[in-house]
Amino acid sequence: MTLFLVNAQQEPAINKDEAWLFPPELVVQAPDGAPIFIKRHLPSGLNNQEAEDRAMQMMYRRTVEFAVGHGTAVHADLSPDWKRASRIRTVIMPDYEVERMEPPTGEAIPQLGETVLDMKRLAEMEMGDFGAALRPLTDAYADWLDEQANRAAALPDLKEYADAADMALANGKQTLRRIRAGIALLDSDPQAAQAFRSANRAMQQQRVRSIYAGQVRQGQKPDLAAIDQPQNRSWRPFQLAFVLLNLPGLADPTHPDRSDGSNALA
Numbered sequence: 001m002t003l004f005l006v007n008a009q010q011e012p013a014i015n016k017d018e019a020w021l022f023p024p025e026l027v028v029q030a031p032d033g034a035p036i037f038i039k040r041h042l043p044s045g046l047n048n049q050e051a052e053d054r055a056m057q058m059m060y061r062r063t064v065e066f067a068v069g070h071g072t073a074v075h076a077d078l079s080p081d082w083k084r085a086s087r088i089r090t091v092i093m094p095d096y097e098v099e100r101m102e103p104p105t106g107e108a109i110p111q112l113g114e115t116v117l118d119m120k121r122l123a124e125m126e127m128g129d130f131g132a133a134l135r136p137l138t139d140a141y142a143d144w145l146d147e148q149a150n151r152a153a154a155l156p157d158l159k160e161y162a163d164a165a166d167m168a169l170a171n172g173k174q175t176l177r178r179i180r181a182g183i184a185l186l187d188s189d190p191q192a193a194q195a196f197r198s199a200n201r202a203m204q205q206q207r208v209r210s211i212y213a214g215q216v217r218q219g220q221k222p223d224l225a226a227i228d229q230p231q232n233r234s235w236r237p238f239q240l241a242f243v244l245l246n247l248p249g250l251a252d253p254t255h256p257d258r259s260d261g262s263n264a265l266a
Helices: 051-059 110-114 119-123 130-154 156-186 190-217 237-251
Strands: 027-029 073-078 085-091
Touching: 051 156, 110 130, 119 190, 130 156, 130 237, 156 190, 156 237, 190 237
Parallel strands: none
Antiparallel strands: 027 085, 073 085
């Protein structure tokens, strides 16, 4: 069903804006407010998407599209069941609140509390110590992947996305192997270890000096030693994981991550 609002007024010669409609709104709902609106289905030809499209559909399977605006946005008031809506209205200036993403704490995931995320400590670490310092990060990720595998098997609305779920888990396991390989490299390759230490030292100085300079610009007289504390110079877990998984490919130009034809990874 398609609804249009047509302004059939005759535009006057003067004060033309008196015949304009700004901003118009269309509202559709059942007389009794029942949740009558259901998911808008895609055309049948779009059912065989690429793997990335399937993954997006899986992750946002509960973000249901009920209507599409023509030159306007559409807002739907959801029923307690996310599969239905009780009211649809056009919105000329749409807004959406994006939740802030915060990394989990060591209290929530104990292994992260055991992981060395302090850039200064990593910049001063000796070969042979990286494994113990960073292995809890991979242990936490491995546990998380196991939890996702259990969810994929238990959630009824994931059954139709079994292929996408299997692919996501396979990609996660490959990422886990790459991170573990990066940690092992730090304890076996002196040049890689020295480069990693130098990178951490540079990041530590950049983070601390940025805070120092910001306070100076505000007219303060900051104490550099007071700023140079772990909370101001620590990686977020995903940042450190990204560095680690790329180390083998950075250290070896012939590594499959960067040289295996169409299977190479960016």
